[in-house]
Amino acid sequence: MPEDWWEDLVERSCDGDVTAGSMFGCRGLRTGRRFFAIRWHEQLVVKLPAGRRDELVAAGQAEPFEPMPGRRMNGWVLLGGSVARAPVVDEARAWVESQQ
Template identity: 75%
Template sequence: MTESWEDLVERTRGGTVTPGSMFGCQGLRTGRKFFAIWWHEQLVVKLPADRLQDLVAGGNAEPFEPMEGRRMNGWAVLRGTEDWDPLVAEARAWTESQQ
């Protein structure tokens, strides 16, 4: 299955979830907090540290470094395009729990 950012936004937006801009990129936020962004044709999500470690260890993500050598804590670049919805839902729930 091939995903697109536009499809993901359409499925996810509504209620407290709105599109916005972060780092000059398109993103999804709940309230004022972003939980997913589209960075250089890649999906980046915000998740708890232990979940991010699991994704990285499993080869499904890599730490997000918007500038080389400057890792952004809590954010990971997802590899591949399959099954974005569950991870985006996790990112949304995590972000909402932190507000």
């Protein structure tokens, strides 16, 4: 995975409605005041609707996000390396925007 993947994602995503910020001491992307993607220990975590999360987990492309063992963060998944990030980040953004 290229070193600059996060910077590329931020550059591609930030557009006035989306800004970079910090969540739990991690770098993240938010729309308005709500985050939809964060960089967690060199991995990408996104917030998605339940059906899409379940689909990615069942396909082995993501796993439920637990920032601390045994403490799942509701609505968030940790993406695996085989999934195309940009389209999933776009889905996450659209999902969070629809919830505001």
